[in-house]
Amino acid sequence: MDVLHAYLDSLFAPWPRTAQVLNLKREMLDTMEDKYEELKQDGKSEHEAIGIVISEFGSIDELMHELGILPAAETGEEISISEQQALQYEQIVRRSSRLQAIGWLSILFGVAATMVVAALNEHGAFGSWSGGQAYLLALIALFVFVVPAIGLFIASGSGKERYKMLEGDFELSPGAKSKTEQHMEAFRPVHSRGIVIAACLGTLSPVALLIAGIRGEGQLPYGAAIMLALLGGAIALFAYVGGIQGGFQRLLQLGEYTREKKEENRVINRIAAVVWPIAFVVFFVSGFVYQRWDVNWAIFPITAVLFAAIGGVYSMRRKSKGRA
Amino acid sequence: MISSDVIRGYNDTMILYMLLGGESYGYEISKNIRRLSEEKYVMKETTLYSAFTRLEKNGYIASFHKDGESGKRRTYYRITEEGLAYYREKCSEWQVTQEVVNKFIKET
Numbered sequence: 001m002d003v004l005h006a007y008l009d010s011l012f013a014p015w016p017r018t019a020q021v022l023n024l025k026r027e028m029l030d031t032m033e034d035k036y037e038e039l040k041q042d043g044k045s046e047h048e049a050i051g052i053v054i055s056e057f058g059s060i061d062e063l064m065h066e067l068g069i070l071p072a073a074e075t076g077e078e079i080s081i082s083e084q085q086a087l088q089y090e091q092i093v094r095r096s097s098r099l100q101a102i103g104w105l106s107i108l109f110g111v112a113a114t115m116v117v118a119a120l121n122e123h124g125a126f127g128s129w130s131g132g133q134a135y136l137l138a139l140i141a142l143f144v145f146v147v148p149a150i151g152l153f154i155a156s157g158s159g160k161e162r163y164k165m166l167e168g169d170f171e172l173s174p175g176a177k178s179k180t181e182q183h184m185e186a187f188r189p190v191h192s193r194g195i196v197i198a199a200c201l202g203t204l205s206p207v208a209l210l211i212a213g214i215r216g217e218g219q220l221p222y223g224a225a226i227m228l229a230l231l232g233g234a235i236a237l238f239a240y241v242g243g244i245q246g247g248f249q250r251l252l253q254l255g256e257y258t259r260e261k262k263e264e265n266r267v268i269n270r271i272a273a274v275v276w277p278i279a280f281v282v283f284f285v286s287g288f289v290y291q292r293w294d295v296n297w298a299i300f301p302i303t304a305v306l307f308a309a310i311g312g313v314y315s316m317r318r319k320s321k322g323r324a
Numbered sequence: 325m326i327s328s329d330v331i332r333g334y335n336d337t338m339i340l341y342m343l344l345g346g347e348s349y350g351y352e353i354s355k356n357i358r359r360l361s362e363e364k365y366v367m368k369e370t371t372l373y374s375a376f377t378r379l380e381k382n383g384y385i386a387s388f389h390k391d392g393e394s395g396k397r398r399t400y401y402r403i404t405e406e407g408l409a410y411y412r413e414k415c416s417e418w419q420v421t422q423e424v425v426n427k428f429i430k431e432t
Binding site: 024027028030031032034035038056057058059060062063066067 | 349350351354355366368369370371372373374377378396398399
């Protein structure tokens with residue numbers, strides 16, 4: 001009798017302990033015990049009786065499939081991502097990367113336009129305009145670019161909240177995994193081309209400043225504006241291809257999205273949420289209040305370098321702590 | 325013994341037939357199926373219970389608890405009106421199935 005009990009226990013172990021399943025298990029045990037008793041009465045040995053009962057049990061997987069019950073592991077903490085969910089997430093990531101790229105382009109163009117307007121004003125291009133009017137124009141130029149950019153950033157986040165579970169631990173279904181791997185492979189050439197072009201734009205951008213500097217100090221703001229526009233192109237490209245690549249990596253839990261890295265990135269993202277807005281505030285205050293448009297753009301490369309350094313130090317410390 | 329693949333579509337019909345004569349419980353039904361088939365068909369436990377669940381969900385049978393002759397508390401099943409109608413439907417379906425398949429069967 002205990003053998004039958006233990007046999008059913010082991011068979012039911014992987015399945016969720018819902019009322020329906022427990023009920024089913026109890027009823028099946030009853031039936032098996034009835035059968036066992038009768039076989040014994042028919043003169044079968046205990047050993048034989050148990051053998052027959054077990055051989056006539058059937059397939060528990062088939063039964064659970066019929067009842068539409070999933071193994072406990074699949075309904076528990078480990079979330080499973082289906083093929084359809086993975087494809088949908090990919091679509092959302094592509095769309096949001098595109099919106100973010102346009103957003104970055106718009107912001108950098110806006111800042112560049114503001115600098116051009118300010119510089120033109122400095123050089124008396126607006127003739128009889130008062131300083132206030134010229135600054136109003138600069139502000140308008142900024143808002144025309146920056147406000148839609150903010151809208152784009154907000155829009156880029158929509159749809160993603162349904163995939164919050166990807167930030168935690170999850171499991172990709174086999175179909176979803178192979179599909180995502182295929183798509184990532186197909187995206188590889190686009191990704192590397194994008195990164196190369198973006199890197200070229202980024203590296204070339206200071207040349208504009210250099211040329212402007214050679215042509216005279218008065219030209220510097222124009223050079224800086226061109227540099228920012230080029231940087232805008234570079235950042236937009238990085239955001240686009242990097243965002244899509246990041247989506248694939250997140251699904252496949254590669255690179256920045258392995259389980260250990262996820263925790264690290266959560267901390268670094270919190271730092272970024274503070275550092276970058278401060279950089280923008282410094283930029284605008286030094287520009288509009290102190291009118292140092294000629295040098296204040298340097299805040300962005302400086303922040304970028306500092307931020308990279310902070311992130312680097314943090315992950316190094318984490319790694320050494322992990323080893324200790 | 326008959327392969328379960330062949331008979332799969334008629335497990336529900338067999339159980340309903342067993343309940344035509346009155347209420348019964350898991351082991352009794354399975355034992356009677358074996359006896360009626362002259363030991364040629366043994367319904368597996370999991371087949372029996374997935375059929376019970378399916379039939380009850382469709383409203384063809386109803387379950388209730390009752391103390392059996394041995395004093396053991398058991399889940400009993402009885403056939404419903406819908407179950408009876410479904411059983412008749414399956415019977416006429418089998419008539420046709422049998423006629424059709426028979427046309428392709430010959431003693432060789």
